[in-house]
Amino acid sequence: MPAAIAMSRVPDSMNRTPPTADSAIKPARRLTQRPTIRDVSRLAGVSRMTVSRALSDPDLVLPETRARVAKAVADLGYVVDRTAGSLSSRRTGFIALMLPTLTNANFAAVAQGLTEALREAEYHLLIAYTDYDMVEEERQLRNLLARRPEAIVLTGAQHRRTASRMLNSAGVPVVEIADLPSQPIEHAIGFSNYQVGRTAARHLIDKGFSRIGAIAASPGGAVTDHRGEERMRGFEDELRLSRQPTDWVLRHGTAPVSFHHGAEAIALMLERQDRPQAVFAVSDLSAVGAVMECQRRGIRVPEDISIMGFGDFEIGREINPALTTIHVDFRALGNRTGAMLLDMLASDTVAEPRIVDVGLTIIDRASVGRV
Structure with a gap:
């Protein structure tokens, strides 16, 4: 049965990236003339x-x-x-x-x-x-x-x-x-992509989960989703600060992530005996792929495993069950x-x-x- 949508603001105390409003900073100034x-x-x-x-x-x-x-x-x-x-x-x-x-x-x-x-x-x-x-x-x-x-x-x-x-x-x-x-x-x-990761981890911790995983692309080399990796860094830091294990954090495949990426990554997690209770995907695309793979395997979402994404894509609103996510007004x-x-x-x-x-x-x- 469809769930009601509840929206909650993220507390400012979780944001490690100052400042949070329009403000002047003092980086190296750009040149006012192009080199000739x-x-x-x-x-x-x-x-x-x-x-x-x-x-x-x-x-x-x-x-x-x-x-x-x-x-x-x-x-x-x-x-x-x-x-x-x-x-x-x-x-x-x-x-x-x-x-x-x-x-x-x-x-x-x-x-x-x-x-x-x-x-x-x-x-x-x-x-x-x-x-x-x-x-x-x-x-x-x-x-x-x-x-x-x-x-x-x-x-x-x-x-x-x-x-x-x-x-x-x-x-x-x-x-x-x-x-x-x-x-x-x-x-x-x-x-702050770092804050996105911390927010996702805190949300799942507050729901009572103790085996919490995450899926993203592997970093390294010229092709890297640096923003996705910042989300993973924030996610892992929040788990550690809450004395939660990071054993189920998985970096798999290459950017950009996709439905297929999410399906592959969740399949690897589901094959473990100690599979996680809840998983955060750095993009709704991977999260939706993970939900679909669970359904193909007869694993119920959220009864057997909870899945959360980032980005608030339209498909995440339309699948069943509808996807819990983090929204930014792009x-x-x-x-x-x-x-x-x-x-x-x-x-x-x-x-x-x-x-x-x-x-x-x-x-x-x-x-x-x-x-």
Whole structure:
């Protein structure tokens, strides 16, 4: 029988990521001017023509010279300006948006909210995605910057060194979303993924469970869901603080997670003699896959095992039993990002860096029972 939906706010005391409201911070300031080909030529000790040739037709340049130019480009975070010959002003009307995937409904909601906020001001999105690959993020960032966006929005706060240099040197507003880094590149709008994990563990502990598990993708290498791993870190820390074992925390497979990932991971747990009483999945996609696998095996949810997710995806609301989850308003996150950008782009001065916490909410549905 369907369960009533109860919504409860997460206590501020569980959030370890300060601050929780708009506030000024003091990270290293971004450069106000983009590096130029002249800067590269000076650093490399060669002429601008040689730099141009090394970038456009490298076979015409000696290997040693190419290496010096490449090092100068990397050190400065220089990006080729492909619009320099056609633009008479700095305004392009484009905002760059970098997402880890296009198949996640929450990231689609971010793009929708951002588009809604920017549309009336006649700004348009240039969207790229990385498949959770930091090398691909760097490549896509270089491509986006070459088209001179007026601002850059990208997901998360983990970047390779060269990507960070390009962002610091971009000369336009940079906003990192869906996370709350203590030292962002410039601005951040999101929520604490660490708090998500702690909140999920505390919810299951408060329900009376003592054998509590979690499932996520394995970290490591270029392809890593850093936000999912932060959720797992928070989950494990809350278990330890409550003197609960972490024996049933499972990292399995590679990002991005999916229904299939959840089915595979829960199958491994169910084969253990001491299987867990409750499981948190770092995404509703894995959680739904886990529920489906349990049903295929004749294991009742939540009577035999409780399952909880993150993201409040539509499918989690429609399956039976409906999925207990943690909700973040990703569309509103996109709206707030757009509003912040419009405010900054309308100003003649560089905005002070800000961190904005959009918060999160537990939605208690039928897939989690009580001991």
